[in-house]
Amino acid sequence: MASPEVNPDTHPLHGTTPGDATAAVHRQLADGINDWAELARALADPELADAVRTAGEELIAALVAGRTLLVAGNGGSAAIASHVAAEFIGKCIHDRDPLPAINLAESLSSITAVGNDYGYDKVFTRGVAAHGQEGDVLLAMSTSGTSPNVVAALAEARRRGLLTIAMVGEGGAHLAESVDHLLVVPSRSTPRIQEVHMLWAHVWCEAVDVLSRDASV
Numbered sequence: 727m728a729s730p731e732v733n734p735d736t737h738p739l740h741g742t743t744p745g746d747a748t749a750a751v752h753r754q755l756a757d758g759i760n761d762w763a764e765l766a767r768a769l770a771d772p773e774l775a776d777a778v779r780t781a782g783e784e785l786i787a788a789l790v791a792g793r794t795l796l797v798a799g800n801g802g803s804a805a806i807a808s809h810v811a812a813e814f815i816g817k818c819i820h821d822r823d824p825l826p827a828i829n830l831a832e833s834l835s836s837i838t839a840v841g842n843d844y845g846y847d848k849v850f851t852r853g854v855a856a857h858g859q860e861g862d863v864l865l866a867m868s869t870s871g872t873s874p875n876v877v878a879a880l881a882e883a884r885r886r887g888l889l890t891i892a893m894v895g896e897g898g899a900h901l902a903e904s905v906d907h908l909l910v911v912p913s914r915s916t917p918r919i920q921e922v923h924m925l926w927a928h929v930w931c932e933a934v935d936v937l938s939r940d941a942s943v
């Protein structure tokens with residue numbers, strides 16, 4: 727089947743030039759680097775760094791005890807959830823035995839079935855109910871901190887006795903009393919928030935790999 731022809735007059739980039747593209751990329755790169763320079767200082771704040779360490783220690787302790795990690799998020803956060811689960815099932819920086827981790831947004835069939843039959847707000851709560859046991863961990867990510875399905879999943883996980891960790895942006899500070907560990911990225915920029923969420927998750931994955939390597943020496 728032939729690809730549909732693109733009408734240059736209605737294309738989203740209609741009217742732009744190579745020079746426009748160059749300027750846009752240069753501008754966004756500079757802005758991103760500046761954002762990260764500021765974030766690097768903010769992320770080193772002792773209180774925030776301690777919160778990340780504490781959440782990571784409890785997550786790793788649960789894995790050591792044989793518990794399962796559940797991960798959830800929408801859109802870009804769903805992609806991060808998939809990445810995080812893959813790091814624990816596979817490896818991050820060192821070979822080790824696989825660890826049980828499930829991305830609740832992984833199955834398109836499950837997501838659409840639950841969304842169709844029960845409503846999109848239930849797509850993660852059903853996953854928590856299906857897979858989560860007392861002592862397991864739910865790591866949920868929402869840049870806004872207000873995604874109804876993420877908030878509902880955290881509540882369901884807490885009700886069932888799971889350790890709950892929420893990674894959010896500045897708009898999610900209201901979840902402080904609703905989860906065991908709330909990690910707030912000091913930003914309202916969705917790309918930067920998601921990048922920090924990945925950084926924090928990578929720190930924990932790397933720590934698991936280092937611990938496994940050292941234990942086998």
